[in-house]
Amino acid sequence: MPLESYKHKTSSNLWIKGWVEFEGARIAGPYRCSSGSPTKAGAENWIAAETKYQRHKHMVGEEAAQTFSDAVLIYNANTKTARQLLPIDREIGATPLTKITGKLLKSLGPKMKPLASTDTWWREIVTPARAVINNAHELKGTPAIKVRQYSSNERVAQDTRRKKASRVTRTPSDRDWVAAFCKVADPHNAAMLRLMFETAARIDQAVSMTPIDVDEEKCQVWLKAQKGHAAGWVKVSKEMMADLMALPKKFTRNPRTGKLLEQRVFGYNSSTSYNNRWKTICKKAGIPYLSAHAAGRHGFFTELVVRLNVNPIDAAEAGRWSDASLPMRVYAHPETDEASLREHFRTKPVQHKNSKQPKPRKKKGNTDD
Structure with missing residues (x-):
């Protein structure tokens, strides 16, 4: 039977049972697992995503089926992350997960947001994309990914190109x-x-x-x-x-x-x-x-x-x-005035007066034998 949801005795989430079918033939299953959602709509979304993935895999093969777009479909994104993933998916959606590297993810920043800082690239592009890929690794066994942070040299170079500092010094309240x-x-x-x-x-x-x-x-x-x-x-x-x-x-x-x-x-x-x-x-x-x-x-x-x-x-x-x-x-901001600190280092030390006593002058005249 096709995939369907049902209420589990010990779980608040709806569970899935059945097979994925294609043209009357069973191509994946049997399933007996949680949908990860307590609602009917959530379970139906899970079934739709899994059915699409398995049919795509059946037609084009394992590696071709495991694209970034496939990984996005099985990622439970909130509204904010979903908005961030849409333009990323347009760029690399058809790319197989096995071909996506840290270097590739970092290269999306200059292309998608040329006037943004490296911090923004990391937060709005690399981080959500990495989360999608590693989620697929946990659920489907696809390759995991590690991405090295943008270096300080990369940050400075980008700030120079856009003529704006990315890390503005904050003034704390008192x-x-x-x-x-x-x-x-x-x-x-x-x-x-x-x-x-x-x-x-x-x-x-x-x-x-x-x-x-x-x-x-x-x-x-x-x-x-x-x-x-x-x-x-x-x-x-x-x-x-x-x-x-x-x-x-x-x-x-x-x-x-x-x-x-x-x-x-x-x-x-x-x-x-x-x-x-x-x-x-x-x-x-x-x-x-x-x-x-x-x-x-x-x-x-x-x-x-x-x-x-x-x-x-x-x-x-x-x-x-x-x-x-x-x-x-x-978060700790110094509050001592720089000029007052410099006063601790006098550039011209005070010259002390010579404390030596003058030598006694000899008296003129005969001296006693």
């Missing part, structure tokens, strides 16, 4: 900046800034918080997984918790239709929707605009380590960095 911001900000934006400054939460973690992510009794908030770090509860100060509990209810809206969506603590539905509001607040407060990342994580680590002399290892753990050397290298 207590005075936070106080000025909060003085004119609405309660939701003020509380969001204080939360990020106090916990080093990322903007996406902050805007994703819903009322159930706030535990008043234990004085903690739930931050979702981000950048390879697991989700978990994070302690906050009593003052911070009081601010969170005092916030009026606020629902997000669909930016296109205006339809009310889920309730979120700070009322934003994406990690970029705060920008315009923050620029207005900063202008009104008479302070320079800082991004949420600079005001939050950069401000958090600089405040603890540079200004308060907290042990970097303790600060890194509090900010959920697994390696203390990373925030010391990226």
Whole structure:
């Protein structure tokens, strides 16, 4: 029988059973496996992708069937990653996975985004493509791939070509900046800034918080997984918790239709929707605009380590960095004026006066025998 989904006794996901057929003949199976999805639509997508793959393989052979496009079909991509994969698939979709190398993936950057930085190439092209290929390796046994990072020389060369630095030095927030911001900000934006400054939460973690992510009794908030770090509860100060509990209810809206969506603590539905509001607040407060990342994580680590002399290892753990050397290298910003440092090295040492006593002069005349 053709592939079909069914409810498994011990799994929340729908399972698949049956055969893949082509012109009345069985060409792959029998199947007895999870679709990886709890919904009927998800299971049907799995069946469609597997059927297409097996029929293609049956007609053109194993190697030709295992193309990048085939790997994309069996990759469970979120909306953001799917948008990134579409132009990549147009470039190398028909390429067999056995022919794709790290060098090939890195060469897509200059072709697809000639004015972007190497960091953008890595984040938006190499990383999603590599994930697709390695996912196919786990599911289908196709070759895995490792890609070496762009070198510093490659980064500098690209920055020179586009006449723009890719790694701009960030200015961290401090207590005075936070106080000025909060003085004119609405309660939701003020509380969001204080939360990020106090916990080093990322903007996406902050805007994703819903009322159930706030535990008043234990004085903690739930931050979702981000950048390879697991989700978990994070302690906050009593003052911070009081601010969170005092916030009026606020629902997000669909930016296109205006339809009310889920309730979120700070009322934003994406990690970029705060920008315009923050620029207005900063202008009104008479302070320079800082991004949420600079005001939050950069401000958090600089405040603890540079200004308060907290042990970097303790600060890194509090900010959920697994390696203390990373925030010391990226998030700790020096605040001593360069000119004052130079004063420690006097170029013209003070010349001390000669302390030797003058030799006594001999008296003229006869001397005693």
